[in-house]
Amino acid sequence: MLQFILRRLLFIIPTFFVISFVTFIVIQLPPSDYAQTYVSGLLAQGDNIDAQATLKNLRDLYGIGEPAYVQYGKWMWGILTRGDFGMAFEYQQPVSFIIWERIEFTIVITLASLLVSWLIAFPVGIYSAVRQYSLGDYLSTFLAFIGISVPSFLMALVIMYILFKYFNITLGGLFSSQMEKAPWSLAKVVDFLQHTWLAILILGVSSTGGLIRTLRANLLDEMHKPYVITARAKGLPEWKVVIKYPLRLALNPFISGVGFTLPLLVNGSIIISVVMSLPLVGVMLLRSLQSQDMYLAGSLILITSLLTIIGVFLSDMLLAWVDPRIRYQ
């Protein structure tokens, strides 16, 4: 087991470097840079400045003019030694000052929607496997496919329109304005949920489909095995037969599912935050990409990817703990 953990843990380190490198290359790709964008913005406003000198000053200040590998090296060194992710040009603040709050809320919403998707998928999946080809099974299969096929942001658009049109509710932001600065309390949590329930629900539902399908398929495979028949022959009540034996084996996809659900949820939360105007990572990332605020964009991509990988790692650990077959492979 220890060897297994170490092996998986060691995998994270090269992964981190590969991702950071790829991210850096990607954000370096645009031919112009933030200084350019900034100066041409000033010129467009009619400011009377010495364009070349300002450009040079800005580039020196932020170290943009240097060759890419030097910038990458400095960036990585800052992150690894001081937790310094560079400067967010547009905010005129270090990246590490402004991103953590958004990342925290993104994590909270992602985990909450993961929980929601489990809470829905678990009973529905069992039901449709136990009552295969019943009306409920067909219904859940159909709904699962809808969940897989309808992207979360489109679902959010339609539901937001319905809420606005028929209930006159508009959702947006994470808190109401008076709660924004208040210290954490039960009331604040309630306020948070009131603002984000739709996002959590939609994200949860969008990843439920896949889980229902895998749980159903796995459970169906197990249901016809001899040990189930033995349990039945011993006279166990049907619910106990299902819950006690085949379900334990069919549960694996829930845990390993974190591995493929987590990237999906992060994807979803990024787009949905733009649609529902929630101040999460997504909005900031989109904005920073548009203004070529490269360290901010790069850090956001890097951190979301890294968190996803850590999440996948944790789910691997959990899976190995639950299912001995995996750890002795």
Add this chain to the structure above:
Amino acid sequence: MNTAGIIHQTAARTDTEAPIFVAPEWKLVWWKFRKHKVALISGIIIVFIYLVAALVEFLAPFSPTATNSKYLYAPPQPLQFDGGLFVSGYTSTVDKAALRRIFVVDPTQKIQVGFFVKGIPYKWFGVLPSDRHLFGPVDPTQPMYLLGADRLGRDLLSRLIYGTRISMSIGLIGVFFSLLLGIVLGGISGFYGGMVDTLIQRTIELVRSIPQIPLWMGLSAALTFSISPVQTYFAITVILSLLAWPDLARAVRGRFLSLRTEDFVMAARLDGASQWRIIFRHMLPAFYSHIIATLTLTIPSMILAETALSFLGLGLREPVVSWGVLLQDAQDIRSIATAPWLLIPTLAVVIAVLALNFFGDGLRDAADPYAR
């Protein structure tokens, strides 16, 4: 029942079952696929959608870029029938508070709608010139907005039809690129095994564990505005396939691994067949149906990805029309409240993706006709 009857029945059953033993593989796949009714219907829908994509110029009544300042945000007119097809005209009032024109469908005006009417000229498949459209107003100067107009008074129906071509083809072309990558890398990985396999597997794991949207966003933000729409189209397609190949590679590798130890591969090897011959003559035919099924299931995710990117304003841009580009107009609740019909492209996306998913699912079940 007497013995003769039973014998007769058995004989009859062997008669009907006999074709199964002599049928070629594609026929077995078809027979099995046919049983999956939803997948069958989905298949028909997909054929229909691609037909629309092929005949865009003929089907769309108007040009997707023709603006009309007289009918900004005109609501949909229902198509009516009274011996001939017609739509009602509009009367407009100016809303002083919102500072814009409000349109009401006016049942007293009638605009005749005809089939094969003359409209803007175009060329069939870029060759045969024509100006006939499947349907449209008999008098081309009259407004006809079956699905309403957008903020520039463009016909949403025509734009939706034109968007079909871009959205559906991006899925196909993107899948083609990722298939190339997937088959080559997955094939190498599965056939050779060892170090190469480990390396490729780690790469696949890496790509799969990164949330794709942020990376897509970064990559497409790197595309500058200066490149032409066609170049953007291909760039987006390449970006999408760069991140979609791992699933295909995994499928290919899995098949290679399971077939490598099969008797017929060993037989071919002992027979002195070259490695290429073993791969292409013996192994590929044994799993191409699986690959096609996996491909079909990749197309909808490509379509969704393109829609998401264009929706965020990082994918395709005007004047290219795709479903995602259309949905850009429906980005905030205010514009949806003004013109709810701007959400109609959502329906197109959902139908196409749902149909492709069901179709691919049926295909996957039918892909291995020899398994029982």
